[in-house]
Amino acid sequence: SVAIADKCSLKIELGKVYLPSYQAPAGYDLNQYLRKLCEEKLPHHYPEISPRISERMERELEIIGKMGYAGYFLIVWDFIRYAKEKKIVVGPGRGSVAGSLVAYLL
Known part of the structure; x- marks a missing residue:
């Protein structure tokens, strides 16, 4: 195991943010x-989309985009x-996103 560890090299630049990226489908x-x-x-x-709900979704999507x-x-x-597809239990969410309509819809 030491031989394998000696062959591994990982350098992480501190102070830099590393985030995963999502690849949207073609055309989006x-x-x-x-x-x-x-x-x-x-x-x-x-089932009945009120103007209030529609406006809230638009406002959230605008903020998320910006x-x-x-x-x-x-x-x-x-x-x-x-x-969910694999029947793995997921929680209800936490923090401010738990109050997000966009998060709820997803």
């Missing part, structure tokens, strides 16, 4: 794909989707 950027998913799921959660967080939402959506 991250914001467009997040919007598509939300628009598809909205009627399943809200902050550059669409990829993060898609990554979390992807691993939660995977867990």
Whole structure:
């Protein structure tokens, strides 16, 4: 095991943020794909979509896009989707995102 460890090299630059990236399907950027998913799921959660709900979704998507967080939402959506497909228990969410309509829709 020491021989294997000697052959391994890992250098992490401190002070730099390393985040995973999500690859949106062809024809979509991250914001467009997040919007598509939300628009598809909205009627399943809200059979009658009120202007208040529609405006809230638009406002959240705008903020998420401006902050550059669409990829993060898609990554979390992807691993939660995977867990549910494999019958792995997932929690209800935590922090401020637990109050997000976009997070709820996903």
